[in-house]
Amino acid sequence: MYRVILNHIKSALPLFGTLGGIGGFVADILQPVAPFSNYVFFISLGLTFVLLLVMYARQALRELLVPYLIFSASSMLFTGLLLGLGDDNNKSNGVLASTFPALGVFQESLGLIQKDIEIIKEATEEIKQSSAQTAKNTEKIAESLAEMQKGFSSLTQSGGVIANPERPEQFYHNARIYELSGDYGNARRSYSRYFSFKLDLLDPHLRYQTFLKVQEGRAGALEIYSDMYDMDNRMIVEFARILLFDSKTRIQLLDAFIKKYPDFAPAYYELSREYSPSRKGVQQPDDKKSEL
Structure with a gap:
């Protein structure tokens, strides 16, 4: 056996x-x-x-x-x-x-796998921190908007236009009313007076850019915002100006902006949109990864 x-x-x-x-x-x-x-x-x-x-x-x-x-x-x-x-x-x-x-x-290829895992962990931690910062920014914006809302009590004056505006929300309101009524000259003047208060709110810049692109085209809007940035180089103006560049330049500027201001959440959102199907048309696998 x-x-x-x-x-x-x-x-x-x-x-x-x-x-x-x-x-x-x-x-x-x-x-x-x-x-x-x-x-x-x-x-x-x-x-x-x-x-x-x-x-x-x-x-x-x-x-x-x-x-x-x-x-x-x-x-x-x-x-x-x-x-x-x-x-x-x-x-x-x-x-x-x-x-x-x-x-x-x-083993270097296996080392890359481990490196990717570490990168994912770091990115996850950054997203958590960014989310916390975004929540704080949202609270601040909500408080500012609540204060601005108080200025709309005089909307009945002059058919909706606030006479003798003094506060930023009043100028912004008038700019929107003039824009909707087709009075583009007064609309631009009201927008300019609003921006003179130098508030760090993004939505008014986005609305103003939409208005400018209709009136002046994208190139004209970029020229106006470049002049604004020369006089006021705050973060919000720099970001708004970046949005008016062509896609290739915009991606490069957004990457640099994020390194400069890592806690500004809208920049991450705009950068992810550059790789989305709505911007790319046909989305490649690398685009999907960059979007996420």
Whole structure:
């Protein structure tokens, strides 16, 4: 009986022993992603122990289980040897890659996977911080709008136009009324008076740009906002001016703006729109990734 088992071991050893060694080799190469050598060693150790118990208790299964025992034992021995040779210098990259530089080069692609994971974690954390900042900005804007709303109590004067406006919300209201009634000269003057208060609210700039693009075209609107930015280079004016450039230039300027003002949430939204189907027409996989 034992001679038969020994013959099975001799016949199965080359194939299953090699497979076990390959498994240990792959586990060591994958060390930058996770400690697979540890996993394979302890799993194969437990499996070897179980197989020995079964073969001892069930003689009829010995011949059948010999290949699996060889595979498990060889994996255990190979990974155990690598773990024994491991130290702090090769713990992160694995023994083989630390010993043979060519294998270290092969691991670079696996290192990129780990790098991408870290980038995703950092991006997630930045989004959390940005969301918190956005909530604070939203509260401030809501408070400002609530104050502006108080100035609309005199809407009945002069057919909806506020006579002798003094507050910014009154000039903004008049600009909208003049615009809707077709009095574009007074509309522009009211917008200019509103912007002289230098409030950090984005919506009035967006409405004014829509008005200017109808009257002057995009190039004319950009020229007007460039003049505004020369006199008032606050963040909100800089951002509004960027929106008037062509798509390619706008993306470059938005990237630079975000690095300069990382807490300004609307910039991230506008940059994501540049890669959306509404702007791109046909969205490529890289565009989808950039949009997200």
